[in-house]
Amino acid sequence: MKQSVFLGTLAATTLFAGMALAQGTSTLDTVKARGELNCGVNTGLVGFAAPDASGNWQGFDVALCKAVAGAIFGDASKVVYIPTTSSDRFEQLTSGKIDFLIRNTTWTFSRDTDLNMDFVGVNYYDGQGFMVRKDLGVSSAKELNGATICIQTGTTTELNLADYFKANNMTYTAVPIETNAEGEQQYLAGACDAYTTDASGLAATRAAFADPENHIILPEIISKEPLGPAVRHGDSAWGDVIRWTMNALVAAEEFGITSANIEELATSSQNPEIQRLLGTSDNLGAMIGLDADWAKNAIKASGNYGEIFAATIGESTPIGLARGLNAQWTQGGLLYTPPFR
Amino acid sequence: MNTSTSTFVRTEMLPEQSPPLTEAGAVKWVRENLFSSVLNGILTVLGVAVVAYIIVGIAPWLSRSVWNAGSLSECRQIIAATWGEGVTGACWAVIRERWPQYLFGFYPSHLYWRPVLAFALLVVAVAPVLFDKLPRKMLWFSLVYPAVGFWLLWGGSVWVPVTALAGFAIGYAAAKLIQPVAGTILATIAAVLAPVLWWLFLAGPVADALHSIMPIALQGVRSREFGGFVLAFTIGFTGIAFSLPLGVMLALGRQSDMFIVNKLSVGFIEFIRGVPLITLLFTASLLLNYFLPPGTDFDIILRVIIMVVLFAAAYIAEVVRGGLAALPRGQYEAADALGLDYWKAQRLIIMPQALKISIPGIVSTFIGLFKDTTLVVFVGLLDPLKGITDAVRASTDWKGIYWEPYIFVGAIFFLFCFGMSRYSMYLESKLKTDHR
Numbered sequence: 125m126k127q128s129v130f131l132g133t134l135a136a137t138t139l140f141a142g143m144a145l146a147q148g149t150s151t152l153d154t155v156k157a158r159g160e161l162n163c164g165v166n167t168g169l170v171g172f173a174a175p176d177a178s179g180n181w182q183g184f185d186v187a188l189c190k191a192v193a194g195a196i197f198g199d200a201s202k203v204v205y206i207p208t209t210s211s212d213r214f215e216q217l218t219s220g221k222i223d224f225l226i227r228n229t230t231w232t233f234s235r236d237t238d239l240n241m242d243f244v245g246v247n248y249y250d251g252q253g254f255m256v257r258k259d260l261g262v263s264s265a266k267e268l269n270g271a272t273i274c275i276q277t278g279t280t281t282e283l284n285l286a287d288y289f290k291a292n293n294m295t296y297t298a299v300p301i302e303t304n305a306e307g308e309q310q311y312l313a314g315a316c317d318a319y320t321t322d323a324s325g326l327a328a329t330r331a332a333f334a335d336p337e338n339h340i341i342l343p344e345i346i347s348k349e350p351l352g353p354a355v356r357h358g359d360s361a362w363g364d365v366i367r368w369t370m371n372a373l374v375a376a377e378e379f380g381i382t383s384a385n386i387e388e389l390a391t392s393s394q395n396p397e398i399q400r401l402l403g404t405s406d407n408l409g410a411m412i413g414l415d416a417d418w419a420k421n422a423i424k425a426s427g428n429y430g431e432i433f434a435a436t437i438g439e440s441t442p443i444g445l446a447r448g449l450n451a452q453w454t455q456g457g458l459l460y461t462p463p464f465r
Numbered sequence: 466m467n468t469s470t471s472t473f474v475r476t477e478m479l480p481e482q483s484p485p486l487t488e489a490g491a492v493k494w495v496r497e498n499l500f501s502s503v504l505n506g507i508l509t510v511l512g513v514a515v516v517a518y519i520i521v522g523i524a525p526w527l528s529r530s531v532w533n534a535g536s537l538s539e540c541r542q543i544i545a546a547t548w549g550e551g552v553t554g555a556c557w558a559v560i561r562e563r564w565p566q567y568l569f570g571f572y573p574s575h576l577y578w579r580p581v582l583a584f585a586l587l588v589v590a591v592a593p594v595l596f597d598k599l600p601r602k603m604l605w606f607s608l609v610y611p612a613v614g615f616w617l618l619w620g621g622s623v624w625v626p627v628t629a630l631a632g633f634a635i636g637y638a639a640a641k642l643i644q645p646v647a648g649t650i651l652a653t654i655a656a657v658l659a660p661v662l663w664w665l666f667l668a669g670p671v672a673d674a675l676h677s678i679m680p681i682a683l684q685g686v687r688s689r690e691f692g693g694f695v696l697a698f699t700i701g702f703t704g705i706a707f708s709l710p711l712g713v714m715l716a717l718g719r720q721s722d723m724f725i726v727n728k729l730s731v732g733f734i735e736f737i738r739g740v741p742l743i744t745l746l747f748t749a750s751l752l753l754n755y756f757l758p759p760g761t762d763f764d765i766i767l768r769v770i771i772m773v774v775l776f777a778a779a780y781i782a783e784v785v786r787g788g789l790a791a792l793p794r795g796q797y798e799a800a801d802a803l804g805l806d807y808w809k810a811q812r813l814i815i816m817p818q819a820l821k822i823s824i825p826g827i828v829s830t831f832i833g834l835f836k837d838t839t840l841v842v843f844v845g846l847l848d849p850l851k852g853i854t855d856a857v858r859a860s861t862d863w864k865g866i867y868w869e870p871y872i873f874v875g876a877i878f879f880l881f882c883f884g885m886s887r888y889s890m891y892l893e894s895k896l897k898t899d900h901r
Contacts, residue, residue: 167845167852168859175856177562179571206689207845207852212751216845219754305858309867332865334541334553442538442861 151355151362152413155196155223160204163189164222167207169304170328171437171445172228181205184436185226188247188353188370190425192224195369195418200425210279214239217356224366226353228322230280240357244367247352249449249458251345252284253323255330258338260317265344269294274307274316276300281321284347304329318342322349328443364412371461372419375401376428378452378461383427390420401464408464419464429459529554532561536862559866560873563857567874570692570847576620576684580695583617586610587702595888611706618691618699620683624672632660632668649806688766692847694877699766701835704773708834709827711774712781713820717811719786730782737779743843745772750844769841777834784830788823789815821896828889832882850874 155161165173165185173183181189181203190200208216208227217225218240228250229235231243254273256262265288275282277300289296299316301307308329311319319326323345330336353370355363376382379398381389390402399405403416410416426432430452437445451457486492500506529548534540540556548554560567569577590610593603612626640656676682691699718730737745749768757763792815800810820827839850847853854870857863 166859167842167847168856170859170861170864174859175566175571176860177566178574179566204689207847207856209843209845211843212747212845215751219751221751221754303855305855305867308865328861328864331861332537334865442864 150413151223151359152196152365159197160202161189161193161196162204162206162221162223163192164208164213164216164225164227165189165205166227167209169228169325170332171324171441171443173205175205182436184248184432185228187426187432187436188226188373191373191422192366192369194425195365195372195414195422198415198417198421200421214241217241217354220356223362224353224355228351229354231350231352231354232280235354241354242357242359242363243352243354244363245352245370246350246458247370248324248350250322250324250349250351251449252281252320252347252349253326253345254318254320254342255311255326255339256318256342258340262318262342263340265342265346266292266294268296268318270296271317272297272299272315274299274301274310274319276304276307276321277302280347280349285320288346308332324437324443324445327445328437331442331444361413365414368412369419369422372401372422372464373429373432374452374459374461375464376419376423377430377459378454381423381428382431383424386420386423390417397464526553527555530557531555532557534558535562537864537866555869556866557869557873559857559863559869563853563863566857567693567849567853567870569695570853571690572686572692572695573684573690576686579617579620579683579686583614584698586613586617590614611703616683618686618695619688620685622672622676623681623683624675624679628668628672628675629664632663635663636660688764689846691766693849693853696766696841696846697835697838697849700770700773700838700841703770704777704834704838705831707770707774708777708781708830711778713785713816715778715782716785716789719782720789734779734782737775738783742772742776742837743840745776746840746844748772765844765846769844769846773834773837776837777830780830780833781827784823784826785819787826788819788821791822792818821893824889824893824896828885832885835882835885836878849877 163186165181165183168174169183169185171183172185173181175181186205189203189205193203194200196202206216206222208222208225213225213227213229214235216222224244225241226247228248230250231246235241236243254265254268256268262268268289273285273296275285275298282298285296285298299310301310304321304325307319307321310316312333319329321329323341326341330339330341333339353366355366375397376386379395379401381398381402386402389398390404393399393402393404396405400408402420403409403418407416409418412418415421427435433445433447433450434440437443439446447455447457449458451459453460483489487496499509529544529552531540531543531554534543534556535558537556537559540554540558544552544554544556565574565577569580572580587610589603590607593599593601594607609630612630615629616623616626636656636659639659640652643655644652715730715734718726719734721727721730746769749772750765753763753768796814796818797810800814805813839848842848842850842852842855847856850871854874857870858866
């Protein structure tokens, strides 16, 4: 008797815990009640997420956290940055430790479906490239036959590299490395002819060399690496909040709304699209459970997409990335937000 | 004695002669220690060559150290301007600029005095444990220190650590009350059960009530703001302090004749020792979330500390068991013959000897534990070695820096581990009672 009661209680507790996790209240309500946004970011990636000397997080991914916090609370500082590693990031999300993941994570089929995540968009279109020494005399990745290549193990880049060399009937010797910093050391020490990782990472790495002029990044981009934020599978309402906050930043650049002129445009603009976006005419915010001026607060957090890009990874920063695919669709890029209507 | 024989015998001492040149001073030492045979001579030359090679390689780099710069590129400019183009040098400016981050992680900067004070008090608390010449009354502070340290580091209401401490007092009181009435076994059970019930059901409400009557609180600091050496020391020292008693209990449990106690101890020790620490840390950080109801905020550092304590305790248990096994059977029998009960025999006769034998092993385990605290980087906590270093390296100013942070963090760890090692040698020589 006693035992069956005990087992019954145990089963009920487990069931209850499981149900609570599965159903729960919506993530937006949880976040609002908590008063803080738990944002899963990289433990440190140049330009995308890094704490400064006084511990304030900064970077391209971090700016999206701030924008979402701005959209929800009207206060971009209400973010708790939770550093996630490449091995525990998905677990952190599915177990509910973080509200959403923005950690330069590539949107792939298996991650979207099998890992029970929902990618809500792309905030940076990246691709894998190669860096070599200039005196190697190589000007194209097609000439890398037989080369030794430094490559991070356990990442999509490793698989892309194998695919590319197989497709082009070439061979290579892989020098496995664990982290980007180790890769730099190995490459500089001459342990490998070429270093391969995402093009944004290559640019940042090269910029940090003592002699950047002696290294070139080869023109071939051998893979698609759309990096974007992800939420838990089935958390659609919450996904909408993230997706449309990101779209608002992109739309703001398209409409010419910057952090400098946003207050002025909010009161005086006659453009109906700007009025809708900034909440002066329609109340779009109510449809996703936010205030009318959600987009305005999101943009005010760190500016529109173009401003964020320029401040964190753009050509005026040491990383010096060109907009490339990440330009507006009107400029030949891929940024194209659905209409705010 | 006549004079004819005395011519063959010296009547005065010869003056002392200095030993042959090859048998005295530096030459003798070199001959005996460095070149005593052909093989040793070759090894000496090789060894000197290796050391010289390393020094020649590192010394120029170290001698060109830059301490004042805002970024790696500025460092390089200064090195180029001071020592000429094309040379490399050490850029310690990164340590100088990120010093608070290495020490405190993201701990709020206006509260830095709290970890510093906690560390200073830790020294006071540990001193009487380490050196028996200090007044024994100081041990009372050592007993209270965990609560003080917790309060200083995490802040919050003072009543939380106070009620937690009260649990031990309650356990003691329960044992004292029940012992005369119901005997030792029930008293032992009560001593365990009463505090657990107190902590589970009463401590929280009582702390809240006391706080509403007399609100004494420090500004709260959350676990994820911990980082750097504050994190390493918090985990390391808590682990050391709690794993030793737990390890001793497990060692005794494994020696025990009681079936369940014995099998549980063996199972626990073998399981924990058979699993890598990283697996335990991942379990603590991720797997637990699936079982706990959502919204439960079970502190991440607490989870890590629990896992580290369990891990170290399993190793300590085996080390102590080695010490127990080394004791002659006669010691146990002597304790029995004196009429001591089990706990008195352990406390007065067995453990002092067994622990003395186990000192090197125990300290080795502690040193390993302290260094293993850097593994918490895999559960997203910012340990000094990789967590903070990666974060520092991810800023555009310091990207590309590699050796300096590792050397710095390595030096600090060496300092503490070497200190522990020297203390263990001091303790061994102090406790040495045999006459070898």
